[in-house]
Amino acid sequence: MIPTALSRATSAAPPEHGLQTPDPQRPSAEIREGKSTRNSMQAAQQPHSQSDHRFFLTMAILAAATVIVGFFPVYFQKPLEPLVHLAPSPKLATLLLIHGAVMTAYIVFYVLQTALATAGRKTLHMTLGWASLAFIPTIAILGTLAVIYGAKLGHKQVWPDLETNAIINIFDVPVFTILATAAILLRAKPESHRRLMLLSLVAGILPAAIARTPVIRLGPAGVGVTIFAFLLAGPVYDLITRRRIHPAYLWGLLFVVGSMPPTRLAIGHTQAWHHFVDWVIR
Secondary structure, three states: OOHHHHHHHHOOOOOHHOOOOOHHHHHHHHHHHHHHHHHHHHHHHHHHHHHHHHHHHHHHHHHHHHHHHHHHHHHHHHOOOOOOOOOOOOOOHHHHHHHHHHHHHHHHHHHHHHHHHOOHHHHHHHHHHHOOHHHHHHHHHHHHHHHHHHHHHOOOOOOOOOHHHHHHHHHHHHHHHHHHHHHHHHOOHHHHHHHHHHHHHHHHHHHHOOOOOOOHOOOOHHHOOOHHHHHHHHHHHHHHOOOOHHHHHHHHHHHHHHHHHHHHHHHHHOOOHHHHHHHHOO
């Protein structure tokens, strides 16, 4: 009777906590719970990410349209002149034709890369991104040579002399090169990468195009306002969507503002710069 009673008592008593038999359903439940948490986080981030992609693609298209409008009378209309009655565009030197072709290719490349990122084609985007290693130095070299060639021809645009025009335009080269290089170095950080790439385009390439659009009729102020509108579009978007400005914009804009016309004019008015330009164009 005693063993039977003990066995009954033992079987009736609840098992101690440390001796509980593992529930085979718990691991899978925890895994499902973890997956559900990750899926909910991704779902929460998805609208934000899609909005970001739409914004950067829109900016890329607007930038490309600005380049086409600005350089259409002197460059893009040339293939159309035999087909459509247009006022003849000025004859361009071979250097400027090559420069225009490379810049056009880069604008198309930038829009394509932004579209690939928007479509989620990350692998192809990263593979094609290596072309930037060829584009950046090529644009820097051709841009510098184009400014020197313009100075030799005595181009002044809206500025009082060719030396001032040269300093205004040649500064775009290091602005683009430094920002684009920083973007490539930070390619593992997509948030910084895409912002710096946009800044390099807006601050280093668009000013020359904007200065040739109809806003030039408003004078330097009209050109400046348009450039600032492009520059501040990204930070304003960040403030609206994130309530803060990404550090890449803060540091990038600090660099851009420091290299704007007041700084360039301060250098351009020096005798040293005038002597240097005169020496280069001789």
